[in-house]
Amino acid sequence: MEEKFEVIIIGGSYAGLSAAMALGRSLRKVLIIDSGLPCNRQTLYSHNFITQDGVKPGVISSIAKKQVLEYKTVEYLNDKAVKTKKIDKTYKVDTESGKTFSAQKIVFATGIKDNLPKIKGxxxxxxxxxxxxxxxxxxxxxxxxxxxxxxxxxxxxxxxxxxxxxxxxxxxxxxxxxxxxxxxxxxxxxxxxxxxxxxxxxxxxxxxxxxxxxxxxxxxxxxxxxxAVPFTQHSNIPESLGCKLTEQGYIDVDMFGKTSEVNIYACGDNSSPMRSVANAVSKGNFVGAFINMELTKEQF
The missing domain is CATH 3.50.50.60 (FAD/NAD(P)-binding domain)
Known part of the structure; x- marks a missing residue:
């Protein structure tokens, strides 16, 4: 049976978790789908993030995940979103394990993939x-x-x-x-x-x-x-749904994190050249709050 949510967040690292917290605090029914492969998984320490300077990235995300899931309307699935399609005003998301979910709004916090040169070491x-x-x-x-x-x-x-x-x-x-x-x-x-x-x-x-x-x-x-290495989007789903990319290859969003497609949002490294944990957290928090405001307007 297909489970329905108000918001599905694809990508459960810093931006995705931050968006989920903002939504969870307003009792929004949220699903986070995450494959567990953040782009900074090899980085030893995170810096330039006030209160977390010098902390290991995995420690920050682990604490964040624990705190976000204290909000009972937020669920977390360790899986990979492989396809999303729009049916009327609803988005259906299929995962690698064969599960299907639906939501009114989708957030892509999927990050980017560095295309490293083929240099040994x-x-x-x-x-x-x-x-x-x-x-x-x-x-x-x-x-x-x-x-x-x-x-x-x-x-x-x-x-x-x-x-x-x-x-x-x-x-x-x-x-x-x-x-x-x-x-x-x-x-x-x-x-x-x-x-x-x-x-x-x-x-x-x-x-x-x-x-x-x-x-x-x-x-x-x-x-x-x-x-300075080139990059590609970590997920091709946003582009397959019609989301426009910038000339640099980022998902094109406005100041509220809205993409070119209705009810699809993006935050974090996939839509910003400022690649940092602090920026991802900030953008995620803002997108989560904005989506809650959009849902409020639609329902009130």
């Missing part, structure tokens, strides 16, 4: 010593001999932020550099070297970078690295 270091965000990790990596594995504007952006944290920066473009003359002058002014050789391996110890190996078998020693 890169994935083992990702989120540990090869990171994406100076705000999340930069303070802990301050003063270290740092590589920026990126090219063009992405490398310039990272270099400008990291330059305030360490004076030892080398940009490894993993191929021919695409900087214009002005950018090269800017980098030289800050004593930032450019290495245009392709990378074949990152030598590390338990995820802590030690050296970068290039195709000519030369190596450079580093203590930290930033990587």
């Amino acid at each position: 890169f994935s083992e270091c990702w989120g540990i010593s090869v990171v994406h965000c100076p705000y999340c990790h930069g303070y802990e990596l301050r003063g270290k001999n740092t590589a920026i594995i990126a090219n063009d504007e992405k490398a310039i952006h990272l270099a400008s932020l990291v330059n305030n944290l360490t004076s030892k920066i080398t940009i490894c473009t993993n191929g021919k550099a695409t900087f214009n003359t002005e950018q090269k002058i800017q980098l030289a002014r800050h004593d930032i070297n450019i290495v245009e050789k392709q990378i074949i391996e990152i030598i590390h110890k338990n995820g802590s970078i030690e050296k970068i190996v290039f195709t000519d078998n030369t190596t450079m020693a580093f203590e930290a690295a930033y990587g």
Whole structure:
């Protein structure tokens, strides 16, 4: 028998749990469906989140889940949503285990998937010593001999932020550099070297970078690295339902988390370039409150 909810939240990490808490506190009947694979599962510690600075990400989500499920109208299912379709004004969600649920409103808090380069050792270091965000990790990596594995504007952006944290920066473009003359002058002014050789391996110890190996078998020693890697949506369901994406590949939402499709919302990393636990919690809380207001208008 198909179980009905007011809201189904697909994705039960920080944004999804935060949305569920806001809804649960207004006694909304909510189902969270989560596959248990957050994108930061390899990250050792979470930072730049007031009251939780330096806490392990898994600890934060575990506490959050326990607190959210204290609200008896909120249910949690460890499963994977594989298909969603709209029938009249209702959305039906099918899961990998063969269950089907329906709701008036859907929230996608599904995050994004980093498409890591096929460089030996890169994935083992990702989120540990090869990171994406100076705000999340930069303070802990301050003063270290740092590589920026990126090219063009992405490398310039990272270099400008990291330059305030360490004076030892080398940009490894993993191929021919695409900087214009002005950018090269800017980098030289800050004593930032450019290495245009392709990378074949990152030598590390338990995820802590030690050296970068290039195709000519030369190596450079580093203590930290930033990587600008492309991403795709973790779930293709929003796009299959007609939700528009931005030019950058994020789900296009307005200030209330509303997508281009009626009664479908998104929050967290899937719809914001600001990838942090604090931002995900904030956006989720706001979306949950806004959906409750929408339900109130419809029912009162």
